[in-house]
Structure formats: structure tokens, C-alpha cells
Amino acid sequence: MEIIDLRSDTVTQPTPAMREAMAKAQVGDDVYGEDPTINRLQEMAAEMLGKEAGLFIPSGTMGNLAAILAHCNRGDEIILGHMAHTFLYEAGGIAAVGGIHPRTIPNQADGTLLLDDIREAIRPRDSHFPITRLITLENTHNRCGGAVLSVEYTQAVADIARAHDLSLHLDGARIFNAAAALDVDVVDLVAPVDSITFCLSKALCAPVGSVLCGSREFISRAHRMRKQLGGGMRQAGILAAAGIVALQEIVPRLVEDHLRARTLAQGLGSVAGVIPDTRQPPSNMVYLTLREDVSLDAQAVAEELRKHNVLVGVVSKRSFRLVTHYWIDDKAIHTAVEAFEKVLENYS
Numbered sequence: 001m002e003i004i005d006l007r008s009d010t011v012t013q014p015t016p017a018m019r020e021a022m023a024k025a026q027v028g029d030d031v032y033g034e035d036p037t038i039n040r041l042q043e044m045a046a047e048m049l050g051k052e053a054g055l056f057i058p059s060g061t062m063g064n065l066a067a068i069l070a071h072c073n074r075g076d077e078i079i080l081g082h083m084a085h086t087f088l089y090e091a092g093g094i095a096a097v098g099g100i101h102p103r104t105i106p107n108q109a110d111g112t113l114l115l116d117d118i119r120e121a122i123r124p125r126d127s128h129f130p131i132t133r134l135i136t137l138e139n140t141h142n143r144c145g146g147a148v149l150s151v152e153y154t155q156a157v158a159d160i161a162r163a164h165d166l167s168l169h170l171d172g173a174r175i176f177n178a179a180a181a182l183d184v185d186v187v188d189l190v191a192p193v194d195s196i197t198f199c200l201s202k203a204l205c206a207p208v209g210s211v212l213c214g215s216r217e218f219i220s221r222a223h224r225m226r227k228q229l230g231g232g233m234r235q236a237g238i239l240a241a242a243g244i245v246a247l248q249e250i251v252p253r254l255v256e257d258h259l260r261a262r263t264l265a266q267g268l269g270s271v272a273g274v275i276p277d278t279r280q281p282p283s284n285m286v287y288l289t290l291r292e293d294v295s296l297d298a299q300a301v302a303e304e305l306r307k308h309n310v311l312v313g314v315v316s317k318r319s320f321r322l323v324t325h326y327w328i329d330d331k332a333i334h335t336a337v338e339a340f341e342k343v344l345e346n347y348s
């Protein structure tokens with residue numbers, strides 16, 4: 001029986017075209033800069049994002065960490081949202097490894113940080129305080145429902161950064177989803193930021209990897225950080241080959257996942273017992289909450305759904321995240337909604 005795995009887009013398996021490209025990939029030692037497939041992926045990624053250079057990195061977590069280490073010195077402070085992936089889900093790496101002080105300010109429901117909150121969080125130069133060095137945004141914003149930050153908003157934050165001599169990093173794990181949702185050129189969306197990490201291994205279906213992009217000078221600093229973190233790989237062109245296919249073949253179809261997320265939210269909106277956060281999810285994520293009269297908690301509902309071969313992410317005691325991706329078709333959406341109906345009819 002086919003499993004419908006909506007826990008994340010990280011669960012995506014490589015496509016047949018990716019497996020073929022991986023099998024045929026030309027490889028070399030990337031620590032010597034001699035892997036032609038990695039070099040090609042890095043050039044393609046940088047060009048697609050309008051940045052000078054790119055760096056293939058094993059994961060999104062390491063991409064953000066290498067970027068932040070390349071921007072900051074020990075004891076510096078970065079400003080980021082309290083719901084940022086880097087703050088919540090990256091094992092405290094910036095503090096543990098980098099000695100970097102996270103200054104969180106509230107994320108709004110739409111994933112933004114209030115511009116006044118950012119301005120207020122910037123420290124005056126005074127020896128009592130850490131030095132504010134960097135602002136980090138996330139687009140799309142995972143814990144804010146897959147929310148999408150606009151070009152104008154990103155530019156407004158960049159203007160503040162410039163005015164205070166700070167840098168701006170973007171956790172753009174799903175930046176191509178953001179560009180598809182806004183129907184804008186991704187180059188315009190990331191033009192205001194100094195650095196961006198995006199992931200090949202989420203909505204883009206590749207098995208491994210992220211690419212960090214920025215100026216040539218920044219990437220050469222990040223290259224050293226990647227090495228320090230143990231992320232220098234050897235014949236990893238086998239992985240980069242899948243990334244190239246992802247950029248060529250998966251990026252153009254992401255809007256399909258967003259349409260299916262809407263169909264899913266609308267379907268779940270008619271199921272007694274759950275309330276989708278919105279029936280118009282901004283990208284490929286559907287967040288929903290159990291109604292108060294449902295006697296099971298989210299974990300128990302997830303276990304019941306598993307019996308119907310539907311896997312969902314449990315976010316809290318009474319809420320879920322469902323993520324659409326390449327391997328979720330219309331039939332899977334229908335089956336998932338039916339499974340929620342069957343499970344909840346007995347408990348609400």
C-alpha cells in the first residue's frame with residue numbers, strides 16, 4: 001500500500017532523472033575544487049540567484065551556520081525571529097559552535113519582523129553590549145505557515161541593515177517556493193540580501209545538499225567555515241548531479257505543490273474536528289489545529305492516520321503540519337482528507 005508522506009518535503013525521494021544523472025556524474029576531489037559537477041551546480045545556482053558565487057554544502061543547517069560564521073565574530077549578536085528555523089531547530093549551533101549571541105524579536109504571523117522591532121534591537125556601540133552584526137530572515141517561513149516575504153519587505157530590511165552597517169542573511173531553504181508563490185523573479189527577491197542558503201533536498205527533491213550564495217569574497221570566507229565544520233566533501237558531484245536536475249526540472253513545477261496545498265486546506269476545512277490555520281496556504285505547507293471537542297491529542301491522531309498510510313507532522317499537542325511536494329498527487333490529497341474524516345468521525 002502506498003504511503004502518503006506529508007510530514008515534510010524533506011522526505012522527497014530523488015526522481016528517476018536524478019538517479020540517472022547521479023549514476024553518470026563526472027566527479028573529482030571538491031576539497032581541491034576539482035569536482036566538475038559541483039562546480040557546475042555552484043555556478044548555476046549563483047547565476048539563478050544573481051549572486052557572484054555559490055558553495056555546495058551538505059545541509060541547510062550547515063549552510064546557515066557557515067554563513068553566519070562567515071559574517072560574524074565570536075561574541076557578536078544576530079537579530080532573528082523567535083520562530084526562525086535557525087533559532088528553533090538548528091541545535092543552537094550558532095551559539096555552541098560560533099559563540100554568537102541570538103537576539104530574537106517576535107515573528108509576526110506573516111513571517112515578518114516589525115521594522116521598528118529590528119531598529120530597536122540594534123545595539124548602540126557600547127562596551128557593555130555585544131556588537132550587532134547581522135540580521136537573518138527566513139523565506140518561505142516554515143513555522144509561520146510557509147509564509148512568503150515580499151521583495152519590498154526584504155528590501156526594507158536590507159535598507160535598515162545598510163543604514164547600520166549590518167549584513168543581511170536569508171535562510172531561503174524554500175526560496176524557489178517563495179518566488180513561485182509571489183510570481184516574481186527569484187533574482188529580484190534575493191537581490192537585497194548579502195547571502196542566502198537554499199536547499200536542494202526539500203521541495204526540490206534532491207537527496208542531499210544546499211547551496212550558499214553571495215559575493216565572491218563572502219563565499220571564500222564561507223568556504224573556510226565549511227571546512228572547519230567538516231563539510232568539505234570529496235567526490236560529491238554524485239550528489240550535485242541531482243541538484244542540477246532539481247534546478248532544471250523541479251523549480252518550474254513548484255506552483256503545483258502550492259495549488260495542492262490549497263486543495264488540501266480546503267478539503268480539511270470541511271472535516272469536522274480540525275481547523276486549518278487558513279484555507280489559502282501561501283506555499284506548500286498546511287498547518288491545522290484540532291478542535292477543542294476532539295478527545296485525542298495530535299500525536300494520537302497522527303498514529304491513527306498512520307494506520308490509513310497517511311503520515312503527518314505533529315507540531316504541538318493539538319496541531320499539525322502537512323507539506324505537499326513532488327510525490328503528492330491529487331489522489332494523495334483526496335486520500336489524506338478521507339483519512340482525517342475516518343479518524344475524526346469517531347472522536348468529535
Ligand code: TLP
Binds near residue numbers: 009062
Ligand atoms: N526544516 C525541516 C525540519 O528541520 C523542521 C522541515 O521538515 O521543514 N531552514 C528551514 C527554513 C528549514 O525548514 C530547514 C529544515 C532547514 C533550514 C534545515 O535544513 P536541513 O534539514 O537540510 O539541515
